[in-house]
Structure formats: structure tokens, C-alpha cells
Amino acid sequence: MFWTTLLLLHCVLVLFLILSNRSRSKKEPPLDKGIIPWLGHALEFGRDASKFLTRMKLKHGDIFTVRVAGHYVTVLLDPDSYDAVLQDSVTLDFTRYAQVLMQRIFSLSLPNHNNSTEKALMMRHFQGDSLTCLNSVMEGNLQALLQSETIQDQKNWKQDGLFNFCYSLLFRAGYLTLFGAEQSNHYTDSSAVYKEFRKFDSLLTKMARNMLNPEEKRIAGSVRQQLWSLLSAALPGEKTEDTWLQNYLQHLKDEAVDEEMQKRAMLLQLWATQGNVGPAAFWLLGFLLINPEAMNAVKKEFDSLLLQADSPQGLPFDKLQNTPVFDSVLNETLRLTAAPFITREVLHSKTLCMADGREYDIRKGDRMCLFPYISPQMDPEIHEEPEKFKYDRFLNSNGSEKREFYKGGRRLKYYTMPWGAGKNKCVGQQFAISSIKQLLLMVLTRLDLELCDPASTMPKGNPSRYGFGVLQPEGDMEIRYKLRCTL
Numbered sequence: 001m002f003w004t005t006l007l008l009l010h011c012v013l014v015l016f017l018i019l020s021n022r023s024r025s026k027k028e029p030p031l032d033k034g035i036i037p038w039l040g041h042a043l044e045f046g047r048d049a050s051k052f053l054t055r056m057k058l059k060h061g062d063i064f065t066v067r068v069a070g071h072y073v074t075v076l077l078d079p080d081s082y083d084a085v086l087q088d089s090v091t092l093d094f095t096r097y098a099q100v101l102m103q104r105i106f107s108l109s110l111p112n113h114n115n116s117t118e119k120a121l122m123m124r125h126f127q128g129d130s131l132t133c134l135n136s137v138m139e140g141n142l143q144a145l146l147q148s149e150t151i152q153d154q155k156n157w158k159q160d161g162l163f164n165f166c167y168s169l170l171f172r173a174g175y176l177t178l179f180g181a182e183q184s185n186h187y188t189d190s191s192a193v194y195k196e197f198r199k200f201d202s203l204l205t206k207m208a209r210n211m212l213n214p215e216e217k218r219i220a221g222s223v224r225q226q227l228w229s230l231l232s233a234a235l236p237g238e239k240t241e242d243t244w245l246q247n248y249l250q251h252l253k254d255e256a257v258d259e260e261m262q263k264r265a266m267l268l269q270l271w272a273t274q275g276n277v278g279p280a281a282f283w284l285l286g287f288l289l290i291n292p293e294a295m296n297a298v299k300k301e302f303d304s305l306l307l308q309a310d311s312p313q314g315l316p317f318d319k320l321q322n323t324p325v326f327d328s329v330l331n332e333t334l335r336l337t338a339a340p341f342i343t344r345e346v347l348h349s350k351t352l353c354m355a356d357g358r359e360y361d362i363r364k365g366d367r368m369c370l371f372p373y374i375s376p377q378m379d380p381e382i383h384e385e386p387e388k389f390k391y392d393r394f395l396n397s398n399g400s401e402k403r404e405f406y407k408g409g410r411r412l413k414y415y416t417m418p419w420g421a422g423k424n425k426c427v428g429q430q431f432a433i434s435s436i437k438q439l440l441l442m443v444l445t446r447l448d449l450e451l452c453d454p455a456s457t458m459p460k461g462n463p464s465r466y467g468f469g470v471l472q473p474e475g476d477m478e479i480r481y482k483l484r485c486t487l
């Protein structure tokens with residue numbers, strides 16, 4: 001009996017190795033399977049994707065296929081050729097891989113889900129007049145939260161980590177703006193959601209990679225439950241208003257999504273709308289605090305706009321649109337810290353044509369992945385001294401926005417890509433930019449805020465978060481702040 005079982009196991013293993021032993025055909029990109037059967041490069045990829053993909057680029061060039069936990073992923077790192085992927089939404093599908101992540105991270109399954117209806121809904125609510133309205137609600141919420149943080153004790157400094165300060169304020173204000181209208185006890189509730197969300201967020205990359213240990217799995221399950229119940233308390237019973245949340249819920253109901261999945265979908269939306277803005281504001285404010293020249297340039301720009309304001313309370317937000325210096329600082333911040341993977345599932349085998357004329361066969365069932373962080377964002381051929389923060393990198397000498405960047409003598413369409421590009425470009429870009437600008441304006445005009453240690457340096461990004469949007473720091477920067485007495 002023992003020998004039969006052993007023989008069977010042996011046969012299964014040999015069969016498995018034969019089946020998973022793919023070889024490269026001449027017209028395919030270089031193939032690197034790694035030495036571990038099935039797992040391939042999964043561990044190195046998960047530890048620090050940027051380092052791993054940079055190593056692969058040096059070995060194979062700007063297109064190659066790697067094996068990662070049973071999947072074959074073709075990575076393209078030539079920004080001139082990105083349109084070959086971004087413009088092909090027929091063969092290269094955005095939603096299937098998104099559904100895999102939805103299941104792993106949010107335990108959410110929406111099998112008949114219509115992504116285009118959902119996207120059209122978002123575009124309606126996050127653009128034009130609706131966006132102006134959202135911006136003004138967001139501004140009110142930010143102000144109220146900042147007041148409630150500082151009001152009890154106006155004279156003394158309050159201390160916090162800069163990451164927590166930015167993430168907490170923007171997350172809670174964003175939550176109240178998009179999810180909190182139905183709540184009676186707004187501010188306490190938003191703090192509870194933030195607290196649980198941070199626990200959830202800290203396990204997110206491991207959930208996405210299916211790498212939680214049993215204890216982490218238990219914590220992830222209970223935090224998810226807690227967030228589902230906090231969020232379902234904010235769910236409107238009936239559709240009474242024309243808000244994004246109410247219309248989104250109605251859309252799920254129209255698709256016959258049951259109540260349990262509706263609740264889970266709320267957490268997905270909370271993450272999609274709030275997961276990147278706070279971390280982005282942290283890096284921006286951090287870079288400004290340690291670069292006095294950049295801070296002065298932004299202050300000067302805001303001051304000159306404030307001089308045009310009618311009231312001492314500040315500037316109506318719609319007047320704050322023309323801010324090339326702030327825009328350059330934000331572009332530069334995101335160039336250094338926004339590191340999403342742009343992943344597509346290959347639905348049919350296809351030939352990928354690169355900008356320089358090379359052609360590669362891509363197999364059905366594989367994944368295509370762009371990683372703009374390596375190129376264009378950190379590419380020394382495009383951005384001089386790419387590891388340095390230069391606040392005016394995206395400014396022309398006449399103060400207008402710089403849009404001309406070159407590689408190998410060719411002008412680039414994609415020279416930084418924090419918001420993605422093409423059909424699936426970020427729908428929330430304008431709302432995110434406005435929120436960060438509002439927070440910065442409030443910090444600069446209403447608070448005294450400084451580093452506890454003036455010699456602080458920027459913390460490093462946590463390498464396990466490459467691929468998941470804006471990086472988060474390893475450690476924090478201690479700050480102290482108080483309301484300005486004059487206001």
C-alpha cells in the first residue's frame with residue numbers, strides 16, 4: 001500500500017513537472033521560469049518587485065516572460081510601446097485579473113458584473129459640476145476634522161507621524177464625503193472605519209498574493225467582517241438622492257447582487273477611492289518639509305492666489321485651478337512613489353508589435369504587465385538623476401507645465417504614469433488631486449506644522465508594496481502642529 005501511494009505521488013509529480021515545463025518558441029519574448037517548479041520567481045517578485053524586474057530587464061531587455069506562482073507574466077518596460085497594450089482592450093482584458101484580486105482581497109464575487117456601467121457612473125459623479133460639488137463637501141469635511149483635531153488645545157503643539165496625520169485626515173474626510181452622508185455620528189464613526197481600514201491595508205499585499213499565514217488570515221477575516229458591518233451601517237436603505245454611492249448600490253441591485261455581496265463591494269470601493277490619496281499626500285508634504293526651496297515656491301504660488309480672494313477665510317476652491325508649481329510638485333512626488341502594475345489578462349493569443357518594429361507572440365491565458373515605475377518614471381535616460389526629488393522637474397523655464405521628455409531622441413507620449421493611461425485610466429484623478437491640494441492649502445494657511453527633528457530624511461518605501469499603487473513608507477516622520485492663533 002505504502003509503495004503504491006508513493007508511486008502514485010511520484011507519477012503525479014512527474015506529470016505536473018512535464019505539464020508545467022513550458023519552453024520558449026522563437027517568436028516569443030525571452031522566458032525566465034526561475035528554478036523553483038511552479039512557484040518560479042514568486043518569492044523574489046513579492047519581496048521587492050522593482051528590484052526583481054530591474055534585474056530581469058538587465059538580463060533580458062525591455063520585454064520578457066516570467067513564471068510567478070503558476071502564471072506566466074509578460075512584462076513590458078518600453079514606454080514607447082505601452083500603447084500596444086493600453087489600446088487593445090479586446091484581446092487584453094482589464095476585468096478578469098481585477099476579479100481575481102476582488103476575490104482574494106475582498107472575498108467579493110460579482111460574476112455578471114458590468115464594469116462599463118459602473119465606470120460610466122463614476123465618470124458622471126467625479127467630473128464636471130458633480131466634481132465641483134464633491135470638492136466643496138470634501139473641503140467642509142477636511143476643515144471640520146482639522147478643527148476637531150486642534151480645537152481643544154489651540155496653544156500647545158500636537159505630535160503625530162506625518163503618514164498617519166495625512167492618511168487619517170484624507171481618509172476620514174473622503175469617507176465622510178462619499179460614504180458618510182447617512183450617518184448620524186459622523187466623526188467617531190469615520191475614526192473607527194479608519195482604524196480598521198489601516199489594519200486591513202497592512203495585510204492587503206499578502207492577501208493579493210495569497211501569502212497570509214494562519215494568524216494573519218484570522219486577523220484579515222475579522223477586520224473584513226468589522227469593516228463590512230461598519231460600512232453597512234452607512235448604506236442607505238432606499239435610493240433617495242442622486243449620489244454616486246446610492247447609484248452604485250442601485251446598479252448592484254439591478255444586477256441582482258445579494259445584500260452580502262453589496263456590503264463587500266462597499267469595502268472594495270472604500271479601498272479604490274481612499275487607498276492612495278492619503279499616502280500620496282504624505283510623500284508630497286514630506287518632500288516639501290525637507291526641501292525648503294520647494295516649500296517656498298508652493299507657498300508663494302498659493303499666497304499670490306490668496307491675495308485675489310475676497311474673504312480672509314480663503315479662496316473658493318474653483319479659483320485654485322491654475323497652480324503649475326503645485327502640479328509639478330505632485331507630478332514629481334508621484335513619479336517617485338506611484339508604482340502600480342498595469343495588468344491585463346490575454347484572452348486570445350496575439351502578436352505584440354513594439355514601437356521599434358520588433359514583434360512577439362503572446363500566449364492566450366498569460367498575463368501582460370506594464371510597470372511604469374521602472375520606465376518611464378525612474379528611467380535615467382528620461383529623467384536626469386531619477387532618484388532625486390526636483391520640485392520643478394515638470395516646469396518649463398517660463399513657469400508653464402513641462403510636457404516634453406525624450407528617450408533615445410524620440411519625444412515620449414508617456415513620461416510619467418501614476419494614473420495609468422488609455423481606456424482604464426484613473427477616473428478619480430481630478431478628485432484625488434483636488435483633495436491633496438485642499439489638504440496642503442489648509443496645512444499651509446491654518447496650521448503651524450514642522451518636523452520634530454529638522455534633520456529628518458524621507459523614509460524608504462516599503463518594497464513589498466510595489467505593484468499596488470502609491471507606496472507606503474517604512475517608518476514615519478514625526479511632526480508637531482497647532483492651529484495658527486491668528487485664525
Ligand code: HEM
Nearest residue numbers: 273276277280340342343418419420424425426427428432
Ligand atoms: C493618488 C491617488 C490615486 C492614484 C495614484 C490612482 C491610480 C490609478 C491607476 C494607476 C489606475 C489604472 C489601473 C489600470 O489601468 O490597471 C486607476 C484606476 C482607477 N481609479 Fe484611481 N488612483 C487614485 C485615486 C483614485 C480615486 C480618489 C478614485 C475615485 C474617486 C479612483 C478611482 C479609480 C477607478 C474607478 C479606476 C478604474 C478605472 C476603470 O475601471 O477603467 N482612483 N487609478
